[in-house]
Amino acid sequence: MSDAICNIDSLMFITKRPPLVIVEGKGSWVTDQHGKRYLDFIQGWAVNCLGHSPQVVVDAIMKQAGRLINPSPAFYNEPAIKLANLISRHSCFDRVFFTNCGAEANEGAIKLARKWGKKFRGGAFEIITMEHGFHGRTLATMSASGKPQWRELFEPKVPGFPKAPLNDLAAVKSMLTDRTVAVMLEPIQGESGVIPATDEFLQGLRELTREQGMLLIFDEVQTGMGRTGTLFAYEQTGVEPDIMTVGKGIGGGVPLAALAAKEGVCCFEPGDQGGTFNGNPLMTAAGCAVLEELTKPGFLERVRDIGGYLRERLAVLSSRHGLGEVRGKGLLLALDLTQEIAEDVVEKARERGLLLNAPRPGTLRFMPALTVSREEVDEMFRILGSVFAERTS
Numbered sequence: 089m090s091d092a093i094c095n096i097d098s099l100m101f102i103t104k105r106p107p108l109v110i111v112e113g114k115g116s117w118v119t120d121q122h123g124k125r126y127l128d129f130i131q132g133w134a135v136n137c138l139g140h141s142p143q144v145v146v147d148a149i150m151k152q153a154g155r156l157i158n159p160s161p162a163f164y165n166e167p168a169i170k171l172a173n174l175i176s177r178h179s180c181f182d183r184v185f186f187t188n189c190g191a192e193a194n195e196g197a198i199k200l201a202r203k204w205g206k207k208f209r210g211g212a213f214e215i216i217t218m219e220h221g222f223h224g225r226t227l228a229t230m231s232a233s234g235k236p237q238w239r240e241l242f243e244p245k246v247p248g249f250p251k252a253p254l255n256d257l258a259a260v261k262s263m264l265t266d267r268t269v270a271v272m273l274e275p276i277q278g279e280s281g282v283i284p285a286t287d288e289f290l291q292g293l294r295e296l297t298r299e300q301g302m303l304l305i306f307d308e309v310q311t312g313m314g315r316t317g318t319l320f321a322y323e324q325t326g327v328e329p330d331i332m333t334v335g336k337g338i339g340g341g342v343p344l345a346a347l348a349a350k351e352g353v354c355c356f357e358p359g360d361q362g363g364t365f366n367g368n369p370l371m372t373a374a375g376c377a378v379l380e381e382l383t384k385p386g387f388l389e390r391v392r393d394i395g396g397y398l399r400e401r402l403a404v405l406s407s408r409h410g411l412g413e414v415r416g417k418g419l420l421l422a423l424d425l426t427q428e429i430a431e432d433v434v435e436k437a438r439e440r441g442l443l444l445n446a447p448r449p450g451t452l453r454f455m456p457a458l459t460v461s462r463e464e465v466d467e468m469f470r471i472l473g474s475v476f477a478e479r480t481s
Contacts, residue, residue: 270303
């Protein structure tokens, strides 16, 4: 690799990164600039749901790129219509708006709820969100998020997002006012360490918001697109939200996300919402390829099976090395380390050829490709086991 490519000084510093450049990826594996291979259990933070450079996505992009890339959102295009129909067919939602990332989809959900509140709830605009929740990095979605370290960052933020503790229905009830238009949350809080909302809490929120004439919004940017073993996590809860956002896995690696809503909530008017690249045919063609793959017979059953196997292996690892609980669903799992050693574990694993994520100082998060094999899970277990064995020797 040339010195020009390896010179990172022209990139704006936003976070600490390891001294490697990923140059190639296929399936569950990536290769760096020195030719070293790594087993990837991050997959772009659950983005590459079919693994790196899946052939169905590559083929869809190449075919569409030769035909039409972006005609402008002032016109309909075939892949966007097809993908919207696929999402509607496989969910409880009637209409879809495409965006470029999950934060933009969540921003759209906030705007849609506030517009609905203006029209149907006397100007109500407040959206109750959850402590430690994560909804993105725009000013509005940072304001909606409940990360403690963001409280004083980029002030003044967007008002109107009171925070409740996750799984505390009484706290949510106590925060309702005539300004409240919706409750918004992740079915599983990914960035806070894979913390699930209980079915009882979600069902209670649905009952509460319905009684009060308010909206319920699920942020499924991380939990959607098969990640938890069903196409969308809400399917496992007995709850249908009014609005849902999806991202990450929907594009199989390309920048694509979506805002989906029930018909009665869709109240945008011309000029309210848009975006230069939103719903462009190149990205939505990739999304069609992904969704068609995820809905093939047996695909999600296999995700549930391999997710159960990964959970079993992590439980064995925890028992063997005196670690904590395994949390999550499907192939979105976390291991509690009971100590703030996650960063060191991630570094040691990377040295051995395994890429992991530490969302919290004492937590490891596992987000492999939905196509990961049992043999690759075993290899992850072998490498991570060697890291903990070295720490205790």
